[in-house]
Amino acid sequence: MTLARDTQRIESERLTLRRIEPDDFEFFAHVHADPEVARYLSHGKPRSAQESHVWLQSVLRTYEDFSLGQLAVLRKLDGMLIGRCGLSDLAVEVRASATAVPRGWYQRDDAPADVQIVFERELGYTFHRNSWGQGYASEAARCVFDYARDVLRLPRVISLIHPDNSRSLRVAQRFGAQREDVVEVMSRPFDRFAWPISP
Numbered sequence: 001m002t003l004a005r006d007t008q009r010i011e012s013e014r015l016t017l018r019r020i021e022p023d024d025f026e027f028f029a030h031v032h033a034d035p036e037v038a039r040y041l042s043h044g045k046p047r048s049a050q051e052s053h054v055w056l057q058s059v060l061r062t063y064e065d066f067s068l069g070q071l072a073v074l075r076k077l078d079g080m081l082i083g084r085c086g087l088s089d090l091a092v093e094v095r096a097s098a099t100a101v102p103r104g105w106y107q108r109d110d111a112p113a114d115v116q117i118v119f120e121r122e123l124g125y126t127f128h129r130n131s132w133g134q135g136y137a138s139e140a141a142r143c144v145f146d147y148a149r150d151v152l153r154l155p156r157v158i159s160l161i162h163p164d165n166s167r168s169l170r171v172a173q174r175f176g177a178q179r180e181d182v183v184e185v186m187s188r189p190f191d192r193f194a195w196p197i198s199p
Contacts, residue, residue, distance in 0.1 A: 010071070010143045010144070010147055011076075011143075012139050012140070012142070012143050013076075013139070014075065014076055014077070014136070014139060015073055015074065015075060015076060015136065015139055015140055015143070016073075016074045016076055017071040017072065017073055017074075017085065017086075017140060017143055017144070018071060018072055018074065019063055019069075019071060019072070020056070020059050020060070020069075020070060020071065020072045020084065021072070022056070022060070024056075024072055024081060025052065025053065025056055027081050027128075028052055028055070028056060028084070029047075029049050029052040029053075030128075031083070031126065031127075031128050032046065032047035032051070032052045032055070033046045033047060033048075033049075033052075034046065034128075034129060036129055037126060037127075037128075037129060039162075040161075040162040040164070040165040040168065041126065042106065042185045042186050042188065042190075043186060044186075044188055058106075058107070062088070062089065065089070069086050069087065069088070070084045070085070070086035070087075070088065070124070071084060071085055071086040071144070072084055073085050073125075073127070073136065073140045075131075075136070082127055082128050082130075082131040082136060083125065083126055083127030083128055083131060083136065083137070083140070084125065084126050084127075085123075085124070085125040085126075085137070085140035085141055085143070085144050086123075086124070086144055087121045087122065087123055087124075087144060087148060087157070088106055088121070088122045088124055089106070089108065089119060089120075089121065089122075090104050090105070090106060090119070090120045090121070090122040090158075090160070091104065091105045091106075091107075091108050091110075091111045091117045091118075091119055091120075092104045092117060092118055092119075092120050092183055092192075093111070093115050093116070093117055094115075094116040094117060094118055101181075101182050101183070101184050101189065102181070102183050102184070103115075103183070103184045103185070104120075104160070104183045104184065104185045104190075105185070106185070120156070120158050121148065121154055121156070121157050121158070122157075122158050122159060122160055123141060123144055123145060123148070123157050123158070123159050123195065124159060124160070125137045125140055125141055125168070125171070132167065137167070137168070137171050138171050138174055138175075141171055141172075141175070142175065145157060145175065145195055149197050154197070155197065156194065156197065157194070157195040157197065158180075158192055158193060158194050158195065159172050159177060159192075159193045159195065160183055160185065160190035160191070160192055160193075161190060161191050161193060162188070162190055162191075163189070163190075163191055169191075172193045172195075175195060175196070176195075176196045177193040177194060177195045177196065178193060178194055178196070179191050179192070179193050180192045180193065180194050
């Protein structure tokens with residue numbers, strides 16, 4: 001992984017990761033509207049153009065608030081935008097008991113005021129269906145994880161993965177991520193995996 005600080009890009013052998021820009025809207029609106037892609041996202045259903053616009057504005061705000069947000073993933077071979085990968089800020093409820101399923105929120109303001117929460121950095125990735133099965137998600141996830149560990153020095157990185165999402169599960173397991181528990185986001189259960197960060 002190489003990081004060009006002046007251009008705020010992360011590069012691997014085949015990919016360039018950069019901040020998402022307003023001009024990327026049409027691509028992400030198309031990806032979010034695909035039922036096969038959307039079924040494993042937090043909503044579980046295709047997003048409207050308006051919902052994708054709200055998502056894009058939220059992503060752009062994370063660049064002001066956090067060290068790293070979701071990044072556009074481009075294929076070096078042709079410069080084609082193929083997906084996104086990055087770290088999201090996630091507020092997670094601290095469990096009141098061993099049997100309670102904690103809830104999670106991607107917007108801190110959505111968490112109830114009377115709930116004790118912890119803040120997680122969640123590594124997530126979403127790609128256009130045409131780029132599935134070619135190792136791009138693994139390559140992008142490795143870039144983001146290495147950056148989170150080696151540059152940001154984060155003590156902990158997690159991924160929330162829908163239990164039926166075998167592709168994302170394979171990516172996390174390839175890097176040794178271990179399942180911890182279940183977190184409920186938007187009334188849907190997701191397995192929480194912790195990525196291995198050496199002490």
